[in-house]
Amino acid sequence: MSDVFTVPRPRRNVEALLLIVALTVAIGANWLVGLDKENPFDSAFWLQGGTLAALALIFHVLLRFRAKYADPVILPIVIALNGIGLAMIYRLDLALPASSQPVAPSQFLWTTVAMAASIGTLLVIRDHRILRRFTYISLIVSAVLLMLPLTPLGVEINGARIWINVGVGTFQPGEVAKITLAIFFAGYLSTNRDLILLAGKKLGPLQLPRFRDLAPMVAAWLVSIGVLIFQRDLGSSILFFGLFMAMIYVATSRVSWVLIGLAMIAVGGYAALQLFSHVALRIDSWINAFEPEVFNRNPGGSGQVVQGLFGLANGGLAGTGLGQGRPDLVTYANSDMIITALGEELGLIGLFAIVLLYILLISRGFRAALGTRDGFGKLLACGLSFTIALQCFVVIGGVTRLIPLTGLTTPFMSAGGSSLLANWIIVALLLLISENARRPAVKGPVREAFPDGKQNRNSPATGTTREVSA
């Protein structure tokens, strides 16, 4: 946990300039995909561009007042990614037959809701350390969120029961659960790191933690994995398990944890392969993707992935140009396969730019973790950036046939409101942590770190005598 030195500077003007470029990318993409329409500059275009710019401006002004030292590149990167995603979803709508329901308007609505939620998070949570008080509440909230789809509220779509019906539409509570789980892991590990590390038996080179120190972690792990097995959602269970492993590794810096985790993944994967037919089909359609009978098999065929690969090949180096390709031939082109749709129309050159934007975003998250001074903030920033990184890896790796395809959303891009909402809240949290990291350190007498009085993270030893702290 090194404190990396940088001269404190607000750099909000840099953010303003980058936002202009990012908005040009977002609105430009939207304009380019509508070029073939009779009237590309219709009211919907202006409404969408205007709202995006206005929300970005509000966000920027808020940061100037509330979090002056926050990282200047996170917001522009996210605006650009979200804008490119919106444009591609709109473009795929245009290729749909007129009878089907367009996706872009609801995605746009969700973008405004998500950005508003992110702004709200910044306003309500002025300091990320407040979240540490909600360590155990977060665990309960995560459990409830993950259980919700199993209740009568739940809706089953394509074999996975991970959505709930909220009247106006469906919502995926697991997306929000990844934030609350990260808060729990960060709060728990930052308090109990030493106990997990130091207390317990030694078994050869491995230091085994005592069970009662690890019990809440195991409970969290069982809840997330167990519920996800019942909901048959492989992607989310990989995401939660990865988050769990990454945070425990960051907290303890023990490679043995990673090895234990990998072994558990191998055992779990083998069990899933034997128990669940859909997992076995996934693996088969990954290895033998180009076999004709695998390609046409329904369900569990490789048609979607292979069509995506054909799309990427069609795009080549420079792409077919936005609105010029046929990404609509791939099923779920606007959600799971949006990366191949973009790869087809923007080519390898454009896709690499997008991947680089993700890498820069994630690296800024880790940078905030390096810079911030409290253990909880470090762990939370690491965990949240890691979820974005892992989602990118699983999705992009899946559609390019590096790993078997699992259903996870591409952060900020693919169609899906709950994912957008969760990721924008993550952005707000990362901005808060980066503000804490980059703000000049308080010199002189140390102030109270927790704004509203001292809090008890530990229960007092046995409550015998207590000194009143001055």
Added chain:
Amino acid sequence: MSDLTVTLLRYGFLLLIWILVLSVVSALRRDLVVGRRNRTGAPSARQARRHPELAEEPPARAQARRLVVTEGPLKGTSLDLASSPILLGRAQEATLVLEDDYASGRHARLFPQGSRWFIEDLGSTNGTYLGGNQLTRALPVEPGVPIRIGKTVIELRP
């Protein structure tokens, strides 16, 4: 719209995305490079002029090797410092079990980082004081500076 314009717009958009990527990278130029300055944490002469508080030279330090209890029930106890963190508190699993009614079960932790030892309060009831100031975050401990936990005072010795 002619083919030429469409082609130009196509490449123009690719160029635009890369302009965004490159301007983000150039905005972070100093942050991205893990150069000598970032590694050592020493500010340049210009930065030191503008921010005089950054120019403070850390004094030469003696390496702490022992932990000594100077006041309280355990007075006189000493502990050799290895490279592993030390847990202070009344709980049985603590490295130094404090028999002090004013200490919490898991009160504070001392951990090595680079060439120094840091102390961090673990959310104790009565707080940890380093040289008279209550800890709110992990702070480096110099040898000879008293750390007060309840009625116990400990010091690091070279």
